[in-house]
Each structure stands twice: as C-alpha cells, then as structure tokens.
Amino acid sequence: MSYPGYPPSGGYPAFPGYPPTGQESVYPPAGQYSYPTVPGGYPPAGGGTYPAAPPSAGYPGVAGYPALGGYPAPGGYPGAPQAGGMPPYPGAPTGPGFGVPPTGPGFGGYTQTPAQSYAGGGPAQISGYPGGQAPSPMPGPPAAMVQCTQGTIQAAPNFDAGRDAEILRKAMKGFGTDEQAIINVVANRSSDQRQKIKAAFKTMYGKDLIKDLKSELSGNVEELILALFMPSTYYDAWSLRHAMKGAGTQERVLIEILCTRTNQEIREIVNCYKSEFGRDIEQDIRADTSGHFERLLISMCQGNRDENQTVDYQKAQEDAQRLYQAGEGKLGTDESCFNMVLASRSFPQLKATVEAYSKIANRDLLSSIDREFSGNVERGLKAILQCALNRPAFFAERLYYSMKGAGTDDSTLIRIIVTRSEIDLVQIKQMFTQMYQKTLATMIASDTSGDYRRLLLAIVGQ
Known part of the structure; x- marks a missing residue:
C-alpha cells in the first residue's frame, strides 16, 4: 500500500537525509526505510498508477481526502502536532494500511480501541460515546479543518424580497393554501433573507406575515416554518424559554443549546432572552435546575470559554x-x-x-x-466533550435518537435542522450516514409525512 500520489513520478521528495545519496530515483527494497511491503512491488518510478483516494470513509465532512494534498504532509496536518499521531519523517509509515491513525492532540478523533488503520476497517468502538460507535475510520476532522463547515441552505442569488413576499401572499390568498409555493421560498432563502421577506410583506400588504402563516398552517409544518422565520438568536432564546416554562423542564434542550454555542452566540442569546422575555436566564436556570447541573449551566451562560486555538x-x-x-x-x-x-x-x-x-x-x-456522574450533569459534560471532539457527530446522534423507535421528537428534529441548516448540516449529514449506515434524508422520509416531510427534505437535501 502506498499513499495516493506519493511518491511523485521521478523519485522520492527530498526529505532530510532520505533516500541515500545515489538512490534518489529508485524505490528502496521492501522493508527498508520503513516502507510497507506491497504485493507485486511498487509501481516503477516515473510510471504506473497509484490507488485512488478512498471515498468519504476518509475524514467526515469531506468528500474523499481533505484538500491538503492527500495524506498528511511531513509533520502532519498544518497545525497538528506529532504527539501520538503520524510517524515522523524521514521514513514512511510503519505497518500495513499505514499503521495506527493519528489520535494525538490536534487531530479531531475519539480515542480508538482497537486502533483502526487509514485504509479501511470498520467503525472504531468508543466505549464512552453514546451509541457505542464512532464513524470509520477517523472520527472527526483535524484541527486545521475545524472551520471547514457548510450549511445546506445558502443565501439565494438574485434575491428579491418583494417578489418573494408576493409569492407568499398569492400562496395564502383565497380558498386553500399552496404549501409547495411556500416551501419553495422558505427552504431556499437564508435566515437574513427571510427577515427581509417579512419586512417587505408588511410594507407591501400592511399585514404580519407570521400571523398569516399561522392562520394557514398547522401542526409540525407550522412549527417548522415559524422556526425558519425566527432570527437564529431569538429562536435559541425562545427554545430555552419554552424548555423552562410551565411544569417540568426540558433539560436536554438546555444542554443542546448552552453546551454547544460559541461565546458570542451565548452572550447574544442571554441578552435576547432578557430583552424579548423580560427575564434573567440565570434566575430561570436556578429556579428550574439544581446541584452540579445548575452550576454547569450557569458556567455555560457566562460565554467566557477560552477560544484561543x-x-x-x-x-x-x-x-x-x-x-x-x-x-x-x-x-x-x-x-x-x-x-x-x-x-x-x-x-x-x-x-x-x-x-x-x-x-x-x-x-x-x-x-x-x-x-463518575449520572443524570443531566453527566449528559451536559459529555455534550461539551463530544462537541470538542466532533460537533457534527453530536448533532447527528441527537437527530438519530429524535426519530429512533416509536414516535418522533419533532421539536428536537425541527430545532437541530433549522439551527444547523446554515452552519454545518452538510457535515452532520455525512456523519449521520457513517454512524448509522443510512442517510438522514432516508430516516426523515420514513418518519414524517406530507408537507412537513417535503419541507424537511427540501432543507436537508438528498
């Protein structure tokens, strides 16, 4: 086995002291310089073909190999240290399938047991990860790729808020509702664009778009469309308020939002909670939770996590x-x-x-x-760690369990699809497929129906 595209035709790159002077253009004998033995030998220098890059069983969130020239360059990924990771150059990997994958600091992987190779193998077993499995073979993007996230919804080009407002007005006017026309607009506009459509609708018709939508829709499709028209910060604050309002508390909602957002997002949520609902979120948390779980959530509300990379x-x-x-x-x-x-x-x-x-x-x-822990504080601490290791995997698991078994937790399904649709839903979909051997769209299609299903699938994509 060799790295795809490595070494280039014409010989090995000039790693310090390697290969020995006078042998630059020839491959070393099998077993020398730590190159793995390959049946049939290596392709001749300057010719032959190398194995194609594996499919997306490589690094989650990236089709095939990451765009870093194939396997890690000497020294690993940019910014990724060697500790416990890639064998240092000079010398090539040691062992069939490139040996133990990098699990050191800077690589976004769970601790793997037993060690998996780059070149195939089943999902690594993760004893501390709910569900028992992480995707194969490397769970999590390298540190240098953490920001390479992508939503399924992008801002529409040639956007015209007035034209969209007119389409929505026609879809709701008269007898019956053209739900497909509404879906076509809301599933293909960014959150900012939807806010502009709301403003244009009121300017053009003197009516509140949200009230009109509520009068025309019902059930889950109504909840989903109204969530899409809420600004993201307001939707998080609204979700937290409803999780603590009335009898009982939806602790998993508090964990999902407060343990996964950035410092800036949390501070904006806290301010929005105060301005929109006239309440102090810390006081509500203290009134609705207790003990170590309460203290963890109060810590999260500060939005003071160190963000030095x-x-x-x-x-x-x-x-x-x-x-x-x-x-x-x-x-x-x-x-x-x-x-x-x-x-x-x-x-x-x-x-x-x-x-x-x-x-x-x-x-x-x-x-x-x-x-060491149990209950909600255990779930909260693990959510933080799972987000540190592989945030898309955390949300993929939440989506899976919202639909697994009898019944559907529609609020969780809607909340995650809406809040991640412009951030990392592409990566969440890919992690979902690797973790559960089925696509997110397939599970949504089998678990939902009607306009609700059509709108979810329009957001998620195939």
Missing part, C-alpha cells in the same frame, strides 16, 4: 492529571474540578486533554464521566 500541551497534561485525581484516582468525585476544566478550556485544548487523559487513566474521558 493554540494548544498548551503542558496544561493539557496537568488538566488530565487533575481530572484523574478528581475522579478515577480517588474515592468519590470532585465535581467542581470537572466543571472548571470543561467549562473554561477551549475546544482544541480539551481535545489535547482527552488524549493526555487516555494515557494517564488507560481509559477515555467520556467513559470516566459515565462512571
């Missing part, structure tokens, strides 16, 4: 040791230590801490949290 590996080692001593390494659990580390460290820093922890404790941090 540079990883301090010494601190990661210290944090890992601290977490071990606060949990597995003692009788009882020091919950405040877990709260402090998971609520304040940046996501890249947490990845490094997870890797260091697995070496200290001989167990991954997710499974340690399973053992």
